[in-house]
Amino acid sequence: MLVVVFKSIKRFWKYLTTKLNMSFDANADPKVQLEQAIAESQQQHKMLVEQAATVVANQKQTEMRLDARMDDLEKLTANARQAVLMxxxxxxxxDTAKATEMTSAAEAFANRLIAIEAEIEQLKGMHLQATQASDQAKAAVAQNSSKLQKKLAEKQQLLSQLDQAKMQESMNNAMTSLSATVGDDVPTLDQVREKIEGRYAKAQGVSELQGQSVESKMLEVEQATRNVEAQARLSKIRSQLGLDTGTADASAVEAAPAAQPSAAQPDAPDTGEAQPSAG
Known part of the structure; x- marks a missing residue:
């Protein structure tokens, strides 16, 4: 029973963890995640550089010890030769006593030479391994540095693409809101356009109908009559002032017969009798 409960709890915990991770990935800011990834890469590169520095330092120390032992070997060799000569x-x-002493000294130098030569051989092997490890560490740092530079360049490109994506999403939302219904009490742009175009078309239709009515024709006749009377009044004023009114009088005379019958025609009785000629 306990095993079944434990397995159920374990499965539920895995499910909950996966769901939380999915929710986090869906709501996380890509720019922040990108900065985290670059920071992690930089931290790894820093650790790699520190490790490579330790390897290179070991190679340098081995080289320094080898150089020091080579110097000791040279000095011991010279001392051993001098002891043998003496x-x-x-x-x-x-001088038997001195000869014995110099021989013992030469033997001591020889023993130290043997020990240093063995140490030098060991140091040469260590130096070779340290040099190879140092070269590999330097190559790893250079390779990782190149990858890091590429990631930094890719970061700038991704940030630019992210900004473009946000701008495009904003434009898409704006264009969608122009044709989508915002709410029950807020009309869309298409609805407002249709309403305005309908009112404009109706106004044009009413205007055309009014232009074809009898009242509009009567207004046109009345306006023509007023224009004739105005021309006659102007001719009279010019005559009173002693101005040349020949051209204006002629225009008024030509316009008067055409307008006066239209204005007087509704009042004339229809008797059916022929009117006498003016001649």
Whole structure:
């Protein structure tokens, strides 16, 4: 029973963890996640550089120890030769005690030479391995540095694409809102356009109907009559002032017969009798 409960709890925990991760990924800001990824890469590169620096430092230390032992070998070799020469010289001169001492010193130098030579051989092997490890560490740092530079360049490109995506999403939302219904009490742009176009078309239709009515024709006749009377009044004023009114009078005379019968025609009785000629 406990095993079944434990498995159920474990499955539920995995499900909950997966759901939380999915929710987090859906709501997370890509710019922040990108900064986190770059920061992680930079941290890894820093650790790699520190490790490579330790390897290179080990190679340098091994090289310094090898150089120091090579110097010691050279000095011991010179001292051993000198001791051998001094022992030989003492033997030739008959100084047995000094010859014995120089021979012992030469043997001591020889023993130290053997030990240093063995240490040098060991240091040479260590130096070779340290040099190879140092070269590999340097190559790894250079390769990782190149990858990091590419990631930084890719970061700028992704940030630019992210800004473009946000701008495009804003434009899409704006265009969608122009044709979508915002609410029950807010009309869309298409609805407002249709309403305005309908009112404009109706106004044009009413105007055309009014232009074809009898009242509009009567107004046109009355306006023509007023224009004739105005021209006659102007001619009279010019005559009173002693101005040349020949052209204006002629225009008024020509316009008067055409307008006056139209204005007087409704009042004339229809008797059916012929009117006498003016001549």
């Amino acid at each position: 022992a030989d010289e003492a033997t030739r001169s008959g």
